[in-house]
Amino acid sequence: MSTTAPTRSRKAQIDRTATALFRARGFAATSMRELATELGLEAGSLYSHIKSxxxxxxxxxxxxxxxxxxxxxxxxxxxxxxxxxxxxxxxxxxxxxxxxxxxxxxxxxxxxxxxxxxxxxxxxxxxxxxxxxxxxxxxxxxxxxxxxxxxxxxxxxxxxxxxxxxxxxxxxxxxxxxxxxxxxxxxxxxxxxxxxx
Amino acid sequence: MSTTAPTRSRKAQIDRTATALFRARGFAATSMRELATELGLEAGSLYSHIKSxxxxxxxxxxxxxxxxxxxxxxxxxxxxxxxxxxxxxxxxxxxxxxxxxxxxxxxxxxxxxxxxxxxxxxxxxxxxxxxxxxxxxxxxxxxxxxxxxxxxxxxxxxxxxxxxxxxxxxxxxxxxxxxxxxxxxxxxxxxxxxxxx
DNA sequence: TTCGTTTGCTAACGAGCGTTAGCAAGTATA
DNA sequence: TATACTTGCTAACGCTCGTTAGCAAACGAA
Known part of the structure; x- marks a missing residue:
């Protein structure tokens, strides 16, 4: 359980930040690069945690x-x-x-x-x-x-x-x-x- | 008045069609090419009637x-x-x-x-x-x-x-x-x- | 007929999009 | 120490985006 915990938290963090952006700008107007920047990442890095x-x-x-x-x-x-x-x-x-x-x-x-x-x-x-x-x-x-x-x-x-x-x-x-x-x-x-x- | 009537009606037609698309898909997810197709036009032609x-x-x-x-x-x-x-x-x-x-x-x-x-x-x-x-x-x-x-x-x-x-x-x-x-x-x-x- | 307007086309621009491949560092477990 | 997983990077892919330039046909008004 402790091995999967960090994954979950990073994934949850992405979900939370994405949710805030989706709300503020709308889903279609939110880019993965914007989301990544908000999290201090590069866009491609997001795909280590999510599928799409x-x-x-x-x-x-x-x-x-x-x-x-x-x-x-x-x-x-x-x-x-x-x-x-x-x-x-x-x-x-x-x-x-x-x-x-x-x-x-x-x-x-x-x-x-x-x-x-x-x-x-x-x-x-x-x-x-x-x-x-x-x-x-x-x-x-x-x-x-x-x-x-x-x-x-x-x-x-x-x-x-x-x-x-x-x-x-x-x-x-x-x-x-x-x-x-x-x-x-x-x-x-x-x-x-x-x-x- | 009759000279501006066609202009108005074409512009109004674009507005109406765009409104329907904006409602159905959202503004950001509606492309000008989609809008043009719906009107039987090419995308570039829209800009004879609207600015953006x-x-x-x-x-x-x-x-x-x-x-x-x-x-x-x-x-x-x-x-x-x-x-x-x-x-x-x-x-x-x-x-x-x-x-x-x-x-x-x-x-x-x-x-x-x-x-x-x-x-x-x-x-x-x-x-x-x-x-x-x-x-x-x-x-x-x-x-x-x-x-x-x-x-x-x-x-x-x-x-x-x-x-x-x-x-x-x-x-x-x-x-x-x-x-x-x-x-x-x-x-x-x-x-x-x-x-x- | 001439002129200006309306309407629409083709082709292309620079930019941004979501996503992927390949690689590498860090970390925890065995 | 070896193994596996997590995390993140760079670079690039094919694609779509809004928009523009230049051209041409149609048409009403003079």
Whole structure:
């Protein structure tokens, strides 16, 4: 294990730096020479650790997909709990993933289109499954009378859209902690902004 | 006027085709040769009509910014109207722009980062101004007791995030018309999803 | 007819791209 | 000390990129 540890860390370091660049400039506009320079290497040296540029993107996108699914599964473990509670937990889990690594999240959200087939199709299938999970939760909530919405699919899209905008403005040193952000998002989405006096 | 009409239309045709490609592949991953082929031209011929690839992006991004500002101004013309009404009108205006040309909207939302300075900074300033306009409206609503939210800035971000996800899934031939979409978005954002029986 | 504009072509430029081959130094294990 | 692996270099490959120069056909306006 100790023999492979240095490899892993160098590889992980490449992934991290690449993720930051992919986020800032986009996948296509980031060159391997830029990435190498950022790491203090020559471009060719990168290929002692990775197979291709796209391999990095693949790892980031699918790695984050795993995290999102794991978070959702944990949030809905207690299927007897009120749907509103499960939904709140799922929102919090989602926000936790987004805030733990907002650069990787931004890449996950925007750069997946540069995956070539068949990875691209596989990725979209995963994303659809995740959206469907939220949609199903909302549908259950409507059926149980806990939630109201004219269209669960529409509500799910709006909900995820609000959450997924987070990496665009979240700063780890901002005034709101991830938990506070998750709480406010859940409140606002569940209660709306209208004041009934 | 008839002498400049063909020019305009050819240029506009290039802009439209480029916008569709920029949306589908991203600005950096779209080549001028690809664009030319799509138009039935050779790459060099494009430069009889445009000055550079970035010029197209610039026109799309700043053109849409104008449309968003015009829509907001029209929605808030009657400043004596209830804030909830103005906000609803502003949401509808925003959705109308997004649905009228969802390809250009997607480029506006995601590809502005490929503008070079100083255009990039100018663009971000415009975007900030637009966000501030929504934030101001929400603040007024909170002060007037029509809306409730712990943080107007937070609420504005969430609201725009929900709206701006629209180009990602909107289809002109879908079952919901732009007006219905705008109405539902406004309802859901103002009322939330929780059911109070 | 003449003139200017629009439109488009071919050919090429310098530059940068992702990636590979071959080599070598360092390091940990046996 | 011998072995294997990690890490990184230099040099170069074939390719694509955005863009330009120069030329030519078509066409409306005078």
């Amino acid at each position: 540029k796209e391999e990095i993107l693949h790892r980031v996108c699918f790695g984050l997909a795993d995290e999102f699914f794991a978070g959702f599964a944990a949030a809905t473990l207690d299927s007897a709990a009120p749907i509103a509670t499960q939904l709140r937990l799922a929102i919090e889990a989602h926000v936790r993933v987004l805030t733990r690594d907002s650069a990787a999240s931004a890449v996950f959200l925007h750069e997946w289109r540069h995956l070539s087939e068949p990875a691209r199709t596989e990725f979209l299938a995963l994303r659809d499954r995740y959206e469907a999970a939220f949609r199903g939760l909302i549908q259950q909530g409507i059926a149980a009378g806990e939630l109201h919405a004219p269209d669960a699919a529409f509500a799910a899209l709006t909900l995820l859209a609000s959450l997924n905008w987070l990496p665009a403005w979240y700063r780890p040193d901002g005034k709101l902690s991830p938990d506070e952000i998750a709480h406010r998002l859940a409140e606002q989405l569940l209660n709306g902004m209208r004041n009934y006096e | 690839k970035e010029e197209i992006l610039h026109r799309v991004c700043f053109g849409l910014a104008d449309e968003f500002f015009a829509g907001f101004a029209a929605a808030t013309l009657d400043s004596a109207a209830p804030i909830a009404t103005q906000l609803r009108l502003a949401i509808e205006a925003h959705v109308r722009v997004l649905t009228r040309d969802s390809a250009a909207s997607a480029v506006f939302l995601h590809e502005w980062r490929h503008l070079s300075e100083p255009a990039r900074t100018e663009f971000l300033a415009l975007r900030d101004r637009y966000e501030a306009a929504f934030r101001g409206l929400i603040q007024q609503g909170i002060a007037a007791g029509e809306l409730h939210a712990p943080d107007a800035a937070f609420a504005a971000l969430t609201l725009l995030a929900s709206l701006n996800w629209l180009p990602a899934w909107y289809r002109p031939d879908g079952k919901l018309s732009p007006d219905e979409i705008a109405h539902r978005l406004a309802e859901q954002l103002l009322n939330g999803m929780r059911n109070y029986e």
